[in-house]
Amino acid sequence: MIKSRAVVAPGRGKPVGVVSIDVPDPGPGEVRVRVQACGVCHTDLHYREGGINDEFPFLLGHEAAGVVEATGPGVTEVSEKDFVVLNWRAVCGDCRACRRGRPWYCFDTNNADQSMQLEDGTPLSPALGIGAFSERTLVHAGQCTRVDPAARPAVVSLLGCGVMAGVGAAINTGNVSRGDSVAVIGCGGVGDGSIAGAWLAGAARIIAVDTDPKKLEWAAEFGATHTINAAEADTVAEIRSLTGGNGADVVIDAVGRPSTFEQAFYARDLAGTLVLVGVPTPEMEIELPLLDVFGRGGAIRSSWYGDCLPSRDFPMLTDLYQQGRLPLEKFVSEEIALDEVEEAFAKMERGEVLRSVVKF
The missing domain is CATH 3.90.180.10 (Medium-chain alcohol dehydrogenases, catalytic domain)
Known part of the structure; x- marks a missing residue:
């Protein structure tokens, strides 16, 4: 002892x-x-x-x-x-x-x-x-x-915890790949981790969404190419506008609230991927038209700890940090x-x- x-x-x-x-x-x-x-x-x-x-x-x-x-x-x-x-x-x-x-x-x-x-x-x-x-x-x-x-x-x-959850939400759960468009709703530690992960994966357009101008400034430092202040604009409409009217290939909800989940659902492209990495509280519920769930296709995925394997991911990300790439x-x-x-x-x-x- x-x-x-x-x-x-x-x-x-x-x-x-x-x-x-x-x-x-x-x-x-x-x-x-x-x-x-x-x-x-x-x-x-x-x-x-x-x-x-x-x-x-x-x-x-x-x-x-x-x-x-x-x-x-x-x-x-x-x-x-x-x-x-x-x-x-x-x-x-x-x-x-x-x-x-x-x-x-x-x-x-x-x-x-x-x-x-x-x-x-x-x-x-x-x-x-x-x-x-x-x-x-x-x-x-x-x-x-x-x-x-x-x-x-x-x-x-x-x-x-937080950085791995965010990076993993983009790379492991969202399977972001070169040329993809990615939107991240919520730019705290997990959200900025998702932005950094999308940048690492070679995403062509990375859209950061938050209500705090300071957090949007931080998001740009991690690789966001565009920012949206959700307190001043329609998040879904803005993401669509920045993606040719289609919506993003991957939308990551790093907040975990019914309102942000719904925004993420409608802000993704047809057959796009929604990743929920923000943690909701027990009383929260979401209601969506089942026809929209069917008609929009794609995937709705929860990301547990960024779906990471620590023995694989921690040394890799440490090396990327040491090389100046993360x-x-x-x-x-x-x-x-x-x-x-x-x-x-x-x-x-x-x-x-x-x-x-x-x-x-």
Whole structure:
């Protein structure tokens, strides 16, 4: 057992605090990681607000990079001193998706068996099975992906969730290819990741949609060729106008609301693809004429974690960043201390940052 300073959400809607926790020595298949950097993701705020479940107290943080400090029995994936990015999809290799050669859909992903705890013995629920707003965290070995140790931790940590979800929504789920037209609705971290992914894939026209002029400026830095302020224009009409009246080949909804989903549905070309990567809340419903669903053809796809395979995608995207072909550093708005997470949530809600990153 080892002590660690960590950010814990004690109850629904209550401010987070920095406390001392106990991190167990790794057991079979487990790894203890010394965290070097962890991004502040909107999912962490959902946990704090009780929007995921009520299993408080939560150990927040999941977009993380660090160094393997200790490994448990049977661990072969990583070794001590390896530089890793953490992921929340440690594929099992044995579920029906894995057996069919589709491990990015794994239905039985692995997490550490032991619980990290408050000093009074109260078990902590780690966000997305990681809990990395902590000097050290305990994860399953499959949640660790080795990447180039020369990469900057504060930058590549963001591959652990939002950036990967966005890039993967374009490349893996949307299958964007050279010459395609792509529209992305919502230009936060995930949306800008989708824009960067579309640019990487060779899309000819990339249309960014948001209501915040600042976010539209950020989108242009990631490769958007056109921008639409949805507060001032009809999103569907503008996307059609920019695509010869046809609609985009791929439209990515990075917001996840009924209104944006409907816009994405009608803003795509006939036989085009709609990708939903923004996460809706349980009460949301969508109603569309079934004849339109049939008549427009194409595909409506949900993107889970960008349909990524961490062992394949994290090293590749890290290499692209190191080569100057993927501007991951532009996602980092600021580097903060562990006790500044609560203020980072406020900045996120005000739309002032793409990502605040806790640096240890």
